[in-house]
Amino acid sequence: MRVLVIGSGAREHALLLALQRDPGVTGLICAPGNAGTAAIAEQRAVDVASGEAVAELAKDVAADLVVIGPEVPLVLGVADAVRAAGIACFGPSADAARIEGSKAFAKDVMAAADVRTAHSEIVDNPAKLDAALDRFGPTWVVKDDGLAAGKGVVVTPDRAAARAHAADLLENGHPVLLESFLDGPEVSLFSIVDGETVVPLIPAQDHKRVGDGDSGPNTGGMGAYTPLPWLPDETVDEIVEKVVRPVATEMARRGVPFSGLLYAGLAIGADGPAVVEFNCRFGDPETQAVLALLESPLGELLNAAAKGTLAQVSAPRWKDGAAVTVVLAAENYPGPPRTGDTITGADAEGVLHAGTKRVDGQVVSAGGRVLSVVGTGADLVAARDQAYERLSHVDLPGGHFRTDIGLAAVEGRITL
Structure with missing residues (x-):
């Protein structure tokens, strides 16, 4: 199986290293890649945001499977274009990728699926901002409603700082999502999803803020570790049954079944798991840690999800440690x-x-x-x-x- 990986980050480097260990993978291509991926995969240039360009490249390199790493091409429908060209693709449709691309859409799905999450409110008019801020706090969570590469979020006890971030987003034409603050340690749980079939990977924890002791502004992620010694095994089962599977089922019910990697970011509070966010792809930097412990073939797993046969594949096996x-x-x-x-x-x-x-x-x-x-x-x-x-x-x-x-x-x- 020849696999084309789309992206240029450490997440894609980690995916390639894991795919390289799969005896069923006979060729690796990365586009556009970076200086590290060039050592283990054929490197090709491509506009990752163009479905037509990615589909043409997949045909040109005779790819049997395309794996799309970043969220932007998924939200823009690149996976749809690849599938329309008759090539298996690991990654959700543009409609399903709204689970990350629109926080308002994600909230609506969670409400319908009865999944615990923060109370939220969309503000798209600066004149309504102050009244909305008054309905939240004393810790304010202010998010860009669209994609922001992990950096569009401010969590602060300072109302003025929350207002300034929200006002800046609105000034730039971005609707603002205000959320109630969820306490408890955060967990990232990746699940391979094929419609209503859900296969969880091992949980990890990301470190979002730039400085030691969780100081400074949010980033795309400064590090991660897995597994989580403080998280009971039954909590992962609870997350799958109360969060991931209901969301997958609800999306299928709506006619936008999810196929790919569904990332649930959760806070584990006194009342159990609550969703902070959903992403439609492998997270970075958690992927680098999680895949380092994967023992079973990654290509087989991703290909099965892409072809709708995930239920027929054995559960992933993990190294100790x-x-x-x-x-x-x-x-x-x-x-x-x-x-x-x-x-x-x-x-x-x-x-x-x-x-x-x-x-x-x-x-x-x-x-x-x-x-x-x-x-x-x-x-x-x-x-x-x-x-x-x-x-x-x-x-x-x-x-x-x-x-x-x-x-x-x-x-x-x-x-x-």
Whole structure:
């Protein structure tokens, strides 16, 4: 099976590494890819937002399966174009991808499916903002209703800061979603979904804020770890039965069945799991940690979902132990990043590329989140040690990373 992976981040690098371990995968192509993916897959240029371009490329490289990594092409209907060309595609239709592309749509689906989530209100008129803010707090959650790469969210006890973010979004023509604050530790649970068939992967926890101790602004994610020693196994079953499966069933009932990776971001509070957000694709950086522990063939799993035969495939098998990924970000990220710096140590084992390119034989930075460094081990302590030891051999001028990925779990500071 020849597999074409669409995207250019560390998530796609992780997908390619896992697909490379699948004996049923005979060829790997990545478009547009980065300096790291070029070492393990044929690299091709493509406009990832163009369904026509991706479908043509898939035919040109004789792909048997297309795996779409990022959310933007999914929301724009690239998976529909690939399927229309007669090629199997892992990724939801544009209609189904609204579960991420429109938070209002996701809220409507959850209400119909009786899934616990935050109380919310859409504001699309600046004149209504202050009255709406008065109905929330004392911690305000302000979101861009559309796609924002994980950076369109402000969670703050400061009403003025919440108002400023909302006003900025509205000024730029983006409707605002106000939500009640959900307490409790957060969990990312990925599920492979084929209509109403749901196959959960192992849960992970992302670290969204840029600085240690969850300080500073939100980012696309600064690191992740799996599994979660503080999360009972039965909670994963509860999430599947009370959250993921009801949403999948409701989407099928509406005539927009979900096919692909359904990502549930949840807060685990005193009353059980509640949904913070849904995404329509593999999360980044959680994918880098989760797939590091996958033992069974990834290509077989994704191909079955793409072809509607997921129910016939054995459940995924996982290695014992833990995995941690730490993101190395460029100077000034999550603001406009400094780029063009030469990176040393980027080709070592466990180093996954995101914002990189190769210039005159050197790997240079080309984005905000530049590398993901992954460690594995018998437990979370060992996995953290390996990740940070590997990171110590990588140098990016002006680069920064969090030193506390997974540390609260190691120290037993996360409780339910």
